[in-house]
Amino acid sequence: MKIITISREFGSGGRELGKRLSDTLGIPCYDRKIIEAIAERYGYSEDYISHISEKEIEVMYPSTIGQSFAGYNYIMQPAMEIMSAQQKIIKELAGQSDCIVIGRCADIILKDLHPLNLFIYADIKSRLARCINRTSQKEHLTDREMAQKIKQIDKERAAYRKIFTDNQWGNIKSYHLCVDTSDREIKKLIPGLSMYTKCWFDAELSGN
Amino acid sequence: MKIITISREFGSGGRELGKRLSDTLGIPCYDRKIIEAIAERYGYSEDYISHISEKEIEVMYPSTIGQSFAGYNYIMQPAMEIMSAQQKIIKELAGQSDCIVIGRCADIILKDLHPLNLFIYADIKSRLARCINRTSQKEHLTDREMAQKIKQIDKERAAYRKIFTDNQWGNIKSYHLCVDTSDREIKKLIPGLSMYTKCWFDAELSGN
Numbered sequence: 001m002k003i004i005t006i007s008r009e010f011g012s013g014g015r016e017l018g019k020r021l022s023d024t025l026g027i028p029c030y031d032r033k034i035i036e037a038i039a040e041r042y043g044y045s046e047d048y049i050s051h052i053s054e055k056e057i058e059v060m061y062p063s064t065i066g067q068s069f070a071g072y073n074y075i076m077q078p079a080m081e082i083m084s085a086q087q088k089i090i091k092e093l094a095g096q097s098d099c100i101v102i103g104r105c106a107d108i109i110l111k112d113l114h115p116l117n118l119f120i121y122a123d124i125k126s127r128l129a130r131c132i133n134r135t136s137q138k139e140h141l142t143d144r145e146m147a148q149k150i151k152q153i154d155k156e157r158a159a160y161r162k163i164f165t166d167n168q169w170g171n172i173k174s175y176h177l178c179v180d181t182s183d184r185e186i187k188k189l190i191p192g193l194s195m196y197t198k199c200w201f202d203a204e205l206s207g208n
Numbered sequence: 209m210k211i212i213t214i215s216r217e218f219g220s221g222g223r224e225l226g227k228r229l230s231d232t233l234g235i236p237c238y239d240r241k242i243i244e245a246i247a248e249r250y251g252y253s254e255d256y257i258s259h260i261s262e263k264e265i266e267v268m269y270p271s272t273i274g275q276s277f278a279g280y281n282y283i284m285q286p287a288m289e290i291m292s293a294q295q296k297i298i299k300e301l302a303g304q305s306d307c308i309v310i311g312r313c314a315d316i317i318l319k320d321l322h323p324l325n326l327f328i329y330a331d332i333k334s335r336l337a338r339c340i341n342r343t344s345q346k347e348h349l350t351d352r353e354m355a356q357k358i359k360q361i362d363k364e365r366a367a368y369r370k371i372f373t374d375n376q377w378g379n380i381k382s383y384h385l386c387v388d389t390s391d392r393e394i395k396k397l398i399p400g401l402s403m404y405t406k407c408w409f410d411a412e413l414s415g416n
Contacts, residue, residue: 178383
């Protein structure tokens, strides 16, 4: 079973990289499909699930809702249900065939399947350029606002990871291969990356 | 000009990886040759240069020698000369042709040549196994002693790096590709890595 997980900084092109790698390797890439599966099975809206699915509990729980037990339950019960559904669905999908899973702490959730865990990152200049390129006209942010958004989303991803593990988000030791996409065209990195993933699975020393 | 630098944790197999990559890419790999060149040009012994060449000044300067100006000069003058010679020789070698340079903060020294900077690391179990395998019978260390030696050498490398840059040793953001060699046969990773290095140089976005 060859499972690849992709953790990534916001704006680093991790999702694009995952999708291109999946095309080249001929294996499915799970990202949005996880959200669709939760929506279908549990009846939440996809937008609501997207909002929850990579954030830490504290981030999900707005201070404006007050500290009442009822308010807490109102927010937390569906959040917990979505987190638990997400884990279940990731395990189900990964159990079906070789695949790539993007984000959602899949590296930790699928640990027993010995995945190859990638981390994709880039300098702030490249991430800003990538984010501004893909942002719709409607959501016009200044460079400064976009940099703040990038920082905030990374913070939420790091916090979400803490629910699952002590292994730090973005720390070298939490991954098997860390790829800097600064000033690089992702498409052109794929032949090397796909070859490396094949090598990595074949290179395992016997006795481990 | 295609320059690859390799920074590495002690025992991660970074040197072996560099040499194999150099064979596959057909470009020279500079490691011991840097020391030989300094020895030849400046007349120090190779052992003495090895001792100095990746250690921070404070590590080189034993407290037992006292705080006298004469004692300080006795240790520091050749140390500074070797450090400066090392930088000069690394720049000379890298100026001659595409190459791989192992250690010695070559990523910082050669920054203007836009090298591909790799960091090689592994979990402590794999590093212990690798170190014990290559240690001669004469230098018999227990696992605990070897683990201490690994920790000490990494500490010296991190401290040496601080002389040159604020970019931290072993921090993802200081490198372009970070490769975990835990439980992996280095030889089998090389086809993927050599392909990746080629892709990386070709993938540069225009305008950078």
